[in-house]
Amino acid sequence: MATIYEVAALAGVSPATVSRFFNGTTVSPEKQRAVREAAAKLAFTPNKTARRLRKQSSEVVALLIPDIENPFFTALARGVEDRAQEAGFSVVLCNTDDDPGKELRYLQIAASEQMAGVILAPASDEADLGAIASLGSPVVAVDRTTPYPVDAVKVDNRAAGIAATTALFDAGHRRIACIAGPVGIEATEDRFLGWRQVMTARRAAMPDGFLQHANFRADGGHAAMQRLLALPEPPDAVLTTNNLMGVGALQAVVEAGADPARFGLAVVGELPFLFLTPRSVVQVRLPARHLGTTAASMLLERIGGDTQPPRTVVLRAELAR
Amino acid sequence: MATIYEVAALAGVSPATVSRFFNGTTVSPEKQRAVREAAAKLAFTPNKTARRLRKQSSEVVALLIPDIENPFFTALARGVEDRAQEAGFSVVLCNTDDDPGKELRYLQIAASEQMAGVILAPASDEADLGAIASLGSPVVAVDRTTPYPVDAVKVDNRAAGIAATTALFDAGHRRIACIAGPVGIEATEDRFLGWRQVMTARRAAMPDGFLQHANFRADGGHAAMQRLLALPEPPDAVLTTNNLMGVGALQAVVEAGADPARFGLAVVGELPFLFLTPRSVVQVRLPARHLGTTAASMLLERIGGDTQPPRTVVLRAELAR
DNA sequence: GAAGTCCATGAAATCGATTTCGTCAAGGAG
DNA sequence: CTCCTTGACGAAATCGATTTCATGGACTTC
Numbered sequence: 047m048a049t050i051y052e053v054a055a056l057a058g059v060s061p062a063t064v065s066r067f068f069n070g071t072t073v074s075p076e077k078q079r080a081v082r083e084a085a086a087k088l089a090f091t092p093n094k095t096a097r098r099l100r101k102q103s104s105e106v107v108a109l110l111i112p113d114i115e116n117p118f119f120t121a122l123a124r125g126v127e128d129r130a131q132e133a134g135f136s137v138v139l140c141n142t143d144d145d146p147g148k149e150l151r152y153l154q155i156a157a158s159e160q161m162a163g164v165i166l167a168p169a170s171d172e173a174d175l176g177a178i179a180s181l182g183s184p185v186v187a188v189d190r191t192t193p194y195p196v197d198a199v200k201v202d203n204r205a206a207g208i209a210a211t212t213a214l215f216d217a218g219h220r221r222i223a224c225i226a227g228p229v230g231i232e233a234t235e236d237r238f239l240g241w242r243q244v245m246t247a248r249r250a251a252m253p254d255g256f257l258q259h260a261n262f263r264a265d266g267g268h269a270a271m272q273r274l275l276a277l278p279e280p281p282d283a284v285l286t287t288n289n290l291m292g293v294g295a296l297q298a299v300v301e302a303g304a305d306p307a308r309f310g311l312a313v314v315g316e317l318p319f320l321f322l323t324p325r326s327v328v329q330v331r332l333p334a335r336h337l338g339t340t341a342a343s344m345l346l347e348r349i350g351g352d353t354q355p356p357r358t359v360v361l362r363a364e365l366a367r
Numbered sequence: 368m369a370t371i372y373e374v375a376a377l378a379g380v381s382p383a384t385v386s387r388f389f390n391g392t393t394v395s396p397e398k399q400r401a402v403r404e405a406a407a408k409l410a411f412t413p414n415k416t417a418r419r420l421r422k423q424s425s426e427v428v429a430l431l432i433p434d435i436e437n438p439f440f441t442a443l444a445r446g447v448e449d450r451a452q453e454a455g456f457s458v459v460l461c462n463t464d465d466d467p468g469k470e471l472r473y474l475q476i477a478a479s480e481q482m483a484g485v486i487l488a489p490a491s492d493e494a495d496l497g498a499i500a501s502l503g504s505p506v507v508a509v510d511r512t513t514p515y516p517v518d519a520v521k522v523d524n525r526a527a528g529i530a531a532t533t534a535l536f537d538a539g540h541r542r543i544a545c546i547a548g549p550v551g552i553e554a555t556e557d558r559f560l561g562w563r564q565v566m567t568a569r570r571a572a573m574p575d576g577f578l579q580h581a582n583f584r585a586d587g588g589h590a591a592m593q594r595l596l597a598l599p600e601p602p603d604a605v606l607t608t609n610n611l612m613g614v615g616a617l618q619a620v621v622e623a624g625a626d627p628a629r630f631g632l633a634v635v636g637e638l639p640f641l642f643l644t645p646r647s648v649v650q651v652r653l654p655a656r657h658l659g660t661t662a663a664s665m666l667l668e669r670i671g672g673d674t675q676p677p678r679t680v681v682l683r684a685e686l687a688r
Numbered sequence: 689g690a691a692g693t694c695c696a697t698g699a700a701a702t703c704g705a706t707t708t709c710g711t712c713a714a715g716g717a718g
Numbered sequence: 719c720t721c722c723t724t725g726a727c728g729a730a731a732t733c734g735a736t737t738t739c740a741t742g743g744a745c746t747t748c
Contacts, residue, residue: 047478049704060728065706074726094479095425096704099416099733114448114460115441123435127462136476139435139460141448155457157368158415264640293640319585319614319639370734381698386736395696417734420703 048088057084068092098160106136107345108156110166112144113262117318118289118334119167122188125338126165133346135162144228144262146170157183163345165338168192170230184348188341190233191358197348198358199341203233203314206330206363207240210285210312213328213365215248219283219310223256225270225295226287234262234287237314241285256281260291267294275302283310292317296327316366329366336361369409378405389413419481427457428666429477431487433465434583438639439610439655440488443509446659447486454667456483465549465583467491478504484666486659489513491551505669509662511554512679518669519679520662524554524635527651527684528561531606531633534649534686536569540604540631544577546591546616547608555583555608558635562606577602581612588615596623604631613638617648637687650687657682 054061057080067073067081084090098104109126111119127137138161142149149169156164160183167189187198214222224241227234238257245252255277260266267286271294274281286292292313299306312328340359375382378401388394388402405411419425430447432440448458459482463470470490477485484505489512508519535543545562548555559578566573576598581587588607592615595602607613613634620627633649661680 050706051704061705062707062729063727066727069706072726077727091475091479093420093481093704094476095416095420095481096733097706099414099420099704099735100706102733104416114435114444115438117436117438120436120441124462127435136459136461136473138457140457141445152457154412155415158412160414160416290640317640319611371736372734382735383698383700383737384696387697390736393696398696414734417703418736420705420734421736423703 047093048085048090049093050090053081053084053088053090056088057081102160104160104162105134106138106159106161107163107165107342107349108138108140108152108159108161110140110142110149110152110156110164112142112167112169114139114141116262116290118315118332121334122167122338125335125340126342127338129339129342129346135346142167142169144169162349165341165345166192184345186341186345186348188337190231195356197341197344197356199337199344200233200358200360201332201337201363202360203236203363204240204243206314206332207237207285207287208244209240209363209365210237210314210328210330211241211244214283214285214310214312215244215250217283217310217326217328220250221256221279221281222250222283222285222310223258223274223281224285224287225258225260225267225274225291227260227262227291229259234314237285237287253277253279260294262288262290264290264294264297267291268298269294271295271298272302275299275304283312285312285314287314289313289315289318292327314363330363331366332363333361368414369406369411370414371411374402374405374409374411377409378402423481425481425483426455427459427480427482428484428486428663428670429459429461429473429480429482431461431463431470431473431477431485433463433488433490435460435462437583437611439636439653442655443488443659443662446656446661447663448659450660450663450667456667463488463490465490483670486662486666487513505666507662507666507669509658511552516677518662518665518677520658520665521554521679521681522653522658522684523681524557524684525561525564527635527653528558528606528608529565530561530684530686531558531635531649531651532562532565535604535606535631535633536565536571538604538631538647538649541571542577542600542602543571543604543606543631544579544595544602545606545608546579546581546588546595546612548581548583548612550580555635558606558608574600581615583609583611585611585615585618588612589619590615592616592619593623596620596625604633606633606635608635610634610636610639613648635684651684652687653684654682 050061050064054064059077059081063073063077064081067078107130109123113119123139130137140152142152146169163184165186165188168187185196187196189200191198191200211222224238226238258270258273260270274284284295286295296306296311299309307326314330315332316329371382371385375385380398380402384394384398385402388399428451430444432444434440444460451458461473463473467490482504486507486509488510489508506517508517510521512519512521545559547559579591579594581591595605605616607616617627617632620630628647635651636653637650
């Protein structure tokens, strides 16, 4: 790998001039040509590490998501990537597994790698954004918010929960259970609150056991659904507050021999790779990719020097079909 | 962010000693304590950029995959990540979209970022590994091989194609079509060859149109299936050479009103988030995660200085159920 | 007790870019 | 014609770590 010094020597100019050439400062035409030729001959690529050390910043942003195997987050990641790419930034994807420890580690890495910024779907409220924020790197929270004053992009989760539950009511269901995510995650908690609000307003019964907490994956939804079906008086419909739990729940319904077209299922999110799903399944489509592009845009503005007070953008989810 | 100099000053030692403390060289107990305390007080984190510049290497590996929204590749990525994590490495995920241009760009970035190594599912044979290889960073090809002499981890794709096709035969199908991926991708081409081998051996007819090429995504499989169903004498079964094309094909079968439990469908790979799929669907399970961990292990060995000649590891796929 | 090892340590060089500062020459104003 | 501004450009400092080299003291060994 050729260095700027070798290029300078070959071109008969100083390293400073080579640097200027590559960074757009004015350089006389003859020297431009000399540098261009020398660089081409040596296949020179500027060393990003050296540049980063000197400039104290990079063209890399970190994206921290809880689960890379969840299509919601990969779609979101696609959005971030596309937008960042346009602006000449690379994206580093990090899997936090909803583990605050891993999250913290990645945040520290982002800091010590001098990344230009961080987009984070926080695993917990404790996310030590303090560390990052005090560092000057901008942070944008996505999908979930944090108590720290940073930009955020989220979905109107309460409304999503309300829409989904209402749709189940409209389909004639009354005994509607809810499979919610782990406690403490604002996004899915709001969806659960939407469910409760509708249930209360419609004076529907919410017996013990109708609220199940589960991990965010399919196995969690599956187990929770089995618990619901084992109740003395099981529900005739269920709302899951994310997509993968919906997959697991549907699986459990099918396994139990119930007719999935009869049993009411509503999902906040989309059942991924949907094809044989009964039409009766209610889905509230979340703008995953859009969340990503919006978050990336906001981050890029901050990186560009925007210093307005933190904003929160709320996107609407819409009932599919 | 505190620097090593500030720590040194506070601890009353030289920067060299601080560096030695953090890198495990012998330092007297008193100075160890002094450095530890100073570092703690200043919340010192070593600047990775400076370290990387000096050491000419980093603890980051790049993983280049064609499609982050394909569960096969995310599972693979998980494998890579888990293994790398254990060894203290971070993984940077890059989406090549099966675009040789993007792939080349990311390879150059990997080079100029002085990444410790690259794991690559090549988008094309032209992948300019020359650039990377000449650089000294080790490279491991995964899922697909390349003409360059690098380590590789792949699946016995021919056998997978044979197993899937044979299963369709065993289920009584004779008019079996094949939806293959784009030409030039070795992995799926081998699967197609497996199909042809079985068809030839069993003297089954392979009329024009029974071989369809499609892009690797669900929409490609969907369109290809529609073309197959529109044939004057359509097939009664189909093999798709990857998972997402299988999703699309199944969708098309259902839409066309055919009974998916009757129409034979075999997929090399797994239908993701499978639940209502007819039991009759044949799936050849690919060890996605295992491909990832194996590739990561091989890469880590190379990073560790292993210089044996390039190896190719072939994993077996097994018929599901 | 002299000579030879070994080890902890600090000073200074180093990685490869960017950037400040100063110089020098050309061009414009008075 | 002289003074001043402007712009190109090179020398050298800088970013923050690692690493080489030199030194001085403690410890062995004969």
